[in-house]
Amino acid sequence: MTMTLRLETVTAANFDLAIGLKVRPDQEHLVAPVMKSLAEAYVYPGIAWPRLIFDGERPVGFLMAFFDIDFAGDGKGADIRSGLWRLNIAAGEQGRGYGRFAVESVADEIRRRGGTRLTTTWHPGEDGPEGFYLGLGFLLTGETSGDQKVGELELGSSL
Secondary structure (H helix, E strand, O other), X not given: OOOOEEEEEOOOOOHHHHHHOOOOHHHOOOOXXXXXXXXXXXXXXXXXXXXXXXXXXXXXXXXEEEEEEEOOOOOOOOOEEEEEEEEEEOOOOOOOOHHHHHHHHHHHHHHHOOOOEEEEEEOOOOOOOHHHHHHOOOEEEEEEEOOEEEEEXXXXXXX
């Protein structure tokens, strides 16, 4: 299978495609639906970076990155981070490299903006995505964000 992968901004023209993307039913407790992500992107327009993932003309996933947030949330601004906020790969499309492409795309955007690390969080547990993220080189920081583990990837030239 030849992949022609690209990201597209979510617009009025592809909004229905975006909100129609669903993860497998057994993963719904692990990631918010695209609709919630788009609502958060509306509320945090200077921070959120929502994008549809296409393989050719077929929508296969959704990602939302964040840039330059006060990760500690204490208002001091001493811990500014950028990273992957959400990753939803459509049911039936997983295991084809789309998740890796999403993470690489966010890493490229962070590098373009001058960043050197990519932060993400995930729900712990056997059914969670920890193996995926660790397999890409993320390291656990020992922190939690809510009930999620925090992982970071130092950004070299590529994943």
